[in-house]
Amino acid sequence: MQERMVYISGEMVPESQARISIFDSAVMLGDTVTESTRTFAHKPFKLEEHIGRLYKSFKVTRIDPQCSADTMLKITQDVLAANLGMMSPDDDCWIVHNVSRGLAIAGADPTVQQGSATVMIFTQPMNLLPWVDFYTKGCHAVTPMSRAIPAQSLDARIKNRSRMAYTLAEMEAKLVDPLAQSVILDVHGNVAENKGGNIFLVSDGVLKTPTTANCLEGLSRQVALDLADSLGIPTVQTILQPYDLATADEVFFTSTPYCIMPATRFNGLAVGDGQVGPITKRLLNAWSALVGLDIVGQAQGQRPSGS
Template identity: 55%
Template sequence: MTQNLVYLNGEYVPADQAKISIFDGAISLGMTVTESTRTFGHQPYRLRDHIDRLYLSLKAARFDAGMTQDELEKLTLEVWEKNKPNYDAGTDAWIIHNITPGQWVPSSGQKPADSASTVMIITLPLDLSYWADFYQTGCHAVTPFTRIQPAQSLDARIKNRSRFIYTLAESEVKLVDPKAQSLLLDTDGYLSENKGGNFFLVSNNRIRTPSTINCLDGISRQSIFTLGEKLNIPVEECQLLPYDVTTADEAFFTSTPYCIMPATKFNGLEIGDGKVGPITKQLIAAWSDLVGVDIIEQAQASKAS
């Protein structure tokens, strides 16, 4: 496949030639605001929603992209059009935005007056093979020792590139089960999120999910509220404890790449009857209808290729 072009600060460069300074805020401060959008049938899904959330994160982080939301949306679609010929009909893409505050002077810890933010737009093939089996078997959700940072320290609604906490959590749950998926708790013991997605459970034909006081307000999370309304299934956000998962009928994660990942086990115990539940299946089917792509079939094809 021809190498993708990366947008980097006003230029298009081959991916293997895209470089930033070691003094960029991404490296010297660990400070990057990010978004990841995916395509369905090569059409970006809810791109403007992702961009709008990106700008809320930028405002909270107190730096900007140096362009308007409309300009970034237009530029993103231009990047995708340049790279789309590299993707065959069955392969969809990640569209990734990474924005940093730009250069910082190491000796003073200050941003030079003439240093603009660093803006990166990247497309990558969407490899769904890792999640393919979970649509049939469900995954094993495990609570790690590591806790999500309190909102008073870093609000989870600021979507940032740091995955230090999540990587620690993932390494801990893999000691329990090599294929386990982390379900982090906050410092009060309430359910939060996992390394890249939100969590939902189903009890008595009602869908419940943690409130955004301690987790990201995911775009895929928002899609569940929309689909629930369409299917006449109540969806509510609330504080949830591990007990609620243990006694639930069904559970699942949501995230941009896989959309819905069923969970059939929690900390070693079966959730419900230990099988992917009917409401979870309804939601996956409804999402597939919405985007015109069979989500399960695409993931299985990705694994087979």
């Protein structure tokens, strides 16, 4: 079988041959910024915007990728082109950028980039099965004990791979329900984000989401806000608390792979009438129209036949 190709620091190599040093700052410090872009019908969605956010992360973290955003875009398109032939026509893929500060020799000043950044870009077919039932039944949103890292320590707008805190939070949510999706609160008890997504609610016809004071400025979050505008649904970015989710008419998450994931339970309580709500459905349909692909149908098409 033909092997997928990945890009690693200047070279395109088969996936199984891509290697980084055990002294890389990705390993030593979790000192890595990241992006995940997806394709729709094999075309990357908002790739320029993802690269734009990556370069903001580089600036704030003082990682020097040693190439321009235009070059990064071109390399990314080359990685996709090298792998598209291996993808089935009905599937899509994500394109992941992981960029670390490079070698971090123990004892050396970790704030000084010692050499080249380690630039890793790969694509993988997107497995949508973990979310497929949630489109129609909704998921169970649960608040874990662990809180989001305050922006005073690490601004959530930096899309980074220092994910211990969010991984533990997600595990805690899954102690309550193995299929739960985390609603991580900040240290003030306000709703922040999911370990890999943003959070929305609908109350009295108004779509609300936290401000980016405590969450990533998700590109899917922005698509949901823009689609709501175009559908005449009022939107508000504001402080939200668990009470607001518990009393909302609708709740959903947004993220690059699944776009919109409805939640029909919050901490064991039914959200609204316990069904996926009408505004959530309108937004999902509008998103499918925007990208020219039935988002839910594509995920359902991945179900093994007979299930």
